Amino acid sequence: xxxALVALLALLxxxxxxxxxxxxxxxxxxxxxxxxxxxxxxxxxxxxxxxxEDLRKEVRDLxxxxxSDDEIRTYLVARYGDxxxxxxxxxxxxxxxxxxxxxxxxxxxxxxxxxIRRRSRATGDAATLTESSTTAVARARVLLDE
Numbered sequence: 001x002x003x004a005l006v007a008l009l010a011l012l013x014x015x016x017x018x019x020x021x022x023x024x025x026x027x028x029x030x031x032x033x034x035x036x037x038x039x040x041x042x043x044x045x046x047x048x049x050x051x052x053e054d055l056r057k058e059v060r061d062l063x064x065x066x067x068s069d070d071e072i073r074t075y076l077v078a079r080y081g082d083x084x085x086x087x088x089x090x091x092x093x094x095x096x097x098x099x100x101x102x103x104x105x106x107x108x109x110x111x112x113x114x115x116i117r118r119r120s121r122a123t124g125d126a127a128t129l130t131e132s133s134t135t136a137v138a139r140a141r142v143l144l145d146e
Contacts, residue, residue, distance in 0.1 A: 027060055030069055034059070034076065035086045043086050 028045060034055070036047035044052050044059070055076075062072045073085065082088040090098050 023063060026069070027063055030059060030072060031056060033073070033086055035084055037080060037084065
């Protein structure tokens with residue numbers, strides 16, 4: 001009798017545990033796709049900020065309310081903008097996020113190249129100036145010796 005009761009209790013507890021594990025896995029995956037609005041370099045899952053905790057709770061409430069992952073993402077983007085997504089979509093409003101670092105890198109490379117080029121010209125001009133001044137000094141000595 002006790003064994004049957006334990007078996008029945010195990011059957012009743014196990015499916016809900018599976019559902020909780022599936023929900024936790026789903027929420028963890030979703031939280032890794034969302035950005036913490038306070039700690040901008042962390043996902044929602046990694047952040048310990050109070051706002052991140054509130055957002056995690058809101059995501060859990062939406063998921064337990066029957067919303068799909070896409071519906072949750074759409075809701076959060078409508079409320080907080082594309083910035084809430086850890087990998088925002090490429091569109092005209094997010095070009096700066098996607099291409100800004102590459103533009104800055106290219107600008108830095110051009111500035112470095114121009115600086116090196118200017119320095120090499122200055123070094124070449126200094127060498128020419130040194131040669132002409134040496135020649136001028138030699139001519140002046142010749143003139144003074146005469």
